[in-house]
Amino acid sequence: MAFWVMTGRGLGGSRRRGSSSGCPWREIGVDYYFSEQQELLRRSVAEFVDKEVVPAAAQIDEEGQFPASLFQKAAELGYLGIRYPAEYGGTEGDNVMFTLMCEELARGSMSLAASVSMQCLMGTDFVYRFGTEEQKQRLLAPAIRGEKLGVIAMTEPDAGSDLGAIKTTARRDGDDYVLNGRKLWITNAALAAFFTVAAKTDPQAGFKGIDMFLVERETPGVSIGRDIAKMSVLGQGAGELVLEECRIPADHLFGQEGTGSRNLEALLAEIRIMMGSLSIGLGRAALDAAVNYSQERIQFGRPIASFQAVSHRLADMATQLEAARLMVYRAASLLDRGVRDMKLASMAKLFASEMANQVADGASRVFASYGLAAEYPVQRYFRDARFLLLGGGTSEVLRGIIARQMGL
Amino acid sequence: MDFNFTPEQELFRQSVREFADRYVRPRIKEMEDNKDVPRDLLERIARQGFYGLRYAEEWGGEGGDNVMFAILNEELARCYMSVAARVMMQCLMGTEFINLCGTEQQKRDYLVPAIRGEKYGTMCMTEPAGGTDLGAMETTAVRDGDEYVINGQKSWITGAHAVDFYTVAAKTDPEAGFRGVDLFLVEKDRPGVEVGKKIDKLIAFASGCYDLYFHEVRVPADHLFGGEEGQGFALLRNILNDIRVHTAALGLGIAQAAYEESLEYAKQRVAYGRPIIKWQAIQHDLAKMRVDIDAAKLMIYYAAWRIDQGLPVNIEAATCKYFITEAVLRIVDDATRIFGAYGAAMDMNIQRYFRDARWLLYGAGTQTIILNIIAAEIDKE
Numbered sequence: 001m002a003f004w005v006m007t008g009r010g011l012g013g014s015r016r017r018g019s020s021s022g023c024p025w026r027e028i029g030v031d032y033y034f035s036e037q038q039e040l041l042r043r044s045v046a047e048f049v050d051k052e053v054v055p056a057a058a059q060i061d062e063e064g065q066f067p068a069s070l071f072q073k074a075a076e077l078g079y080l081g082i083r084y085p086a087e088y089g090g091t092e093g094d095n096v097m098f099t100l101m102c103e104e105l106a107r108g109s110m111s112l113a114a115s116v117s118m119q120c121l122m123g124t125d126f127v128y129r130f131g132t133e134e135q136k137q138r139l140l141a142p143a144i145r146g147e148k149l150g151v152i153a154m155t156e157p158d159a160g161s162d163l164g165a166i167k168t169t170a171r172r173d174g175d176d177y178v179l180n181g182r183k184l185w186i187t188n189a190a191l192a193a194f195f196t197v198a199a200k201t202d203p204q205a206g207f208k209g210i211d212m213f214l215v216e217r218e219t220p221g222v223s224i225g226r227d228i229a230k231m232s233v234l235g236q237g238a239g240e241l242v243l244e245e246c247r248i249p250a251d252h253l254f255g256q257e258g259t260g261s262r263n264l265e266a267l268l269a270e271i272r273i274m275m276g277s278l279s280i281g282l283g284r285a286a287l288d289a290a291v292n293y294s295q296e297r298i299q300f301g302r303p304i305a306s307f308q309a310v311s312h313r314l315a316d317m318a319t320q321l322e323a324a325r326l327m328v329y330r331a332a333s334l335l336d337r338g339v340r341d342m343k344l345a346s347m348a349k350l351f352a353s354e355m356a357n358q359v360a361d362g363a364s365r366v367f368a369s370y371g372l373a374a375e376y377p378v379q380r381y382f383r384d385a386r387f388l389l390l391g392g393g394t395s396e397v398l399r400g401i402i403a404r405q406m407g408l
Numbered sequence: 409m410d411f412n413f414t415p416e417q418e419l420f421r422q423s424v425r426e427f428a429d430r431y432v433r434p435r436i437k438e439m440e441d442n443k444d445v446p447r448d449l450l451e452r453i454a455r456q457g458f459y460g461l462r463y464a465e466e467w468g469g470e471g472g473d474n475v476m477f478a479i480l481n482e483e484l485a486r487c488y489m490s491v492a493a494r495v496m497m498q499c500l501m502g503t504e505f506i507n508l509c510g511t512e513q514q515k516r517d518y519l520v521p522a523i524r525g526e527k528y529g530t531m532c533m534t535e536p537a538g539g540t541d542l543g544a545m546e547t548t549a550v551r552d553g554d555e556y557v558i559n560g561q562k563s564w565i566t567g568a569h570a571v572d573f574y575t576v577a578a579k580t581d582p583e584a585g586f587r588g589v590d591l592f593l594v595e596k597d598r599p600g601v602e603v604g605k606k607i608d609k610l611i612a613f614a615s616g617c618y619d620l621y622f623h624e625v626r627v628p629a630d631h632l633f634g635g636e637e638g639q640g641f642a643l644l645r646n647i648l649n650d651i652r653v654h655t656a657a658l659g660l661g662i663a664q665a666a667y668e669e670s671l672e673y674a675k676q677r678v679a680y681g682r683p684i685i686k687w688q689a690i691q692h693d694l695a696k697m698r699v700d701i702d703a704a705k706l707m708i709y710y711a712a713w714r715i716d717q718g719l720p721v722n723i724e725a726a727t728c729k730y731f732i733t734e735a736v737l738r739i740v741d742d743a744t745r746i747f748g749a750y751g752a753a754m755d756m757n758i759q760r761y762f763r764d765a766r767w768l769l770y771g772a773g774t775q776t777i778i779l780n781i782i783a784a785e786i787d788k789e
Binding site (some may be wrong): 383 | 502537540543544569607608609610675678679680688737745748749752753754755762766774775776
């Protein structure tokens, strides 16, 4: 990808087209700064989202159920394997394409987008990178086909941001590991076929004592607790995974013992960029809704968009959104060139998730009381935006990481 | 200059807090699930004398002042916003025009039973096309002999399903914008009154907001508040200041609850080997909450005190409403962050504060219109 910042093409490039109203991001020239392949992918996801996801989003939310049929369609369209090679059924896209796909899906439904991105990335990445060939054929390939759900299980009751405090243990016993512990807030736990579980092989060692394990649903000792009722992303479950003397073969350890924390950190950079792209999708949806409403809603005899208090608010929202897009796209394009920059990834996630919350707040103010009414999507954007503050590190954790990367 | 609450006010605050903890708090889950406030709880509140707090003893009221009323609103909202909103409606907007302008008979028929918790009232201003812009309302009241005939649709009417009488804003002069608005007493059992659909919303689940229709509804001419046409504008302008101050008090209650619970949680929750309150980022979040609350408290009770002194409050009512709205939104935002993922869990109070605080963004005027009002006032200075 010839990313425009790197190629030196400015905003006023000679091929710039006229502005398309109601679609402000087109004006930075998305359609020619991305490669043709990337742009094609974006357009095809956007079409799917406009046709099938946007009309279904309110119902997904209302029913509070995993959107199984849309998820299956995403599989058929090749979205679930976008990061993976063709030999497992993948579609071999790059990181920018993954980012664009997440963004477009999140514009339609965060519940769908979050479940898809879990399946594409955290839920399957360890199997792909460290799994045996047999595990890849048995789990990764069906996951890409949408037949098996894979999710990551890190959080515990007393360990959220502070992963080093997890209490789940993995004890070596002959050719096996025996896992014990309790995981909470596990995405779609009740539906998952396999879990990538963070457990301590060295309970004294804090974060460095963590290793990652493959745990399959059918393994004795695995049970699923209750789902947590929550305010955001209602079509994605948040459940409990309980491991009691759960015995798994030694080849279910991902990588070498003692490397889990390092491997997890590498993945965290990608998760953060992915969360940034979900944030952008939500920000776009909220801004779009607010712009449209401000032009339709008449008060004091004119559209409220004609009042500075409203139009300047919208201008600020659009500016925030554009800044976030550049940060996220840049971090993703760096990944494609083999640069895994934790500082930039953390900054992109921090800025984009805060942006999404500010834009959702701004949209709900433009809508006033209707911003809280279930019949409009703005209340959903507002609730779902909170989810973006958590996954991949809270803002406080991200600031800590950025500060450390700055040598502070 | 004395910033202390009187012993009577302190005692009153304590009694409201105890009442809320004992009778309201245990039923919050039930009310959130059913999305309504049960009648027996509303009647229990009446027996506490809260509905008559602002009203004269001759009607069964307590003769309390606006500082006490703000205390009531703050303390109830600290416990549960939906109940506080319904109570404030019954104490103020839903009954005030009968108190100010009603005939003796109307006071005996509606105000006295309202204070006793036997009848309930609500205010009907908002319409689909007339929210902030009240002058755009389309409901009309046309004089016909000794009666008025009311036609129109109202929206976002608090408790419309469960009340006995409405105070309805309608235009007697459809050409005249806001100044063409008058206020009418309309009993719910009048032919042509129809309660429409309930609005499913993100906030204050149990406050109950409904659409409300008036089809050729006839009321006697003495149901026009103010005795003659053209009074509505002035009547509304006066009460809007009171509504702003007391809506601000509701916001203060939510802010206080979110702050107290965050502080408690930050002392218990351990991350990276110590309670999170020992981390500076969290300390400063909590410190900022305290700054916001202390400032808002002074502004709100100062405005309430000014109303009691008979001083103008056009600016003070608007500034305190503006300030607490932004403050409580900052506070519930930081509070949910302190709770991490648990901030979004439905069995925690925090998500409720986070949602309910958004009431402040439009109740008693959006932030935009409040800034317009402040700007217009300071332009005159």
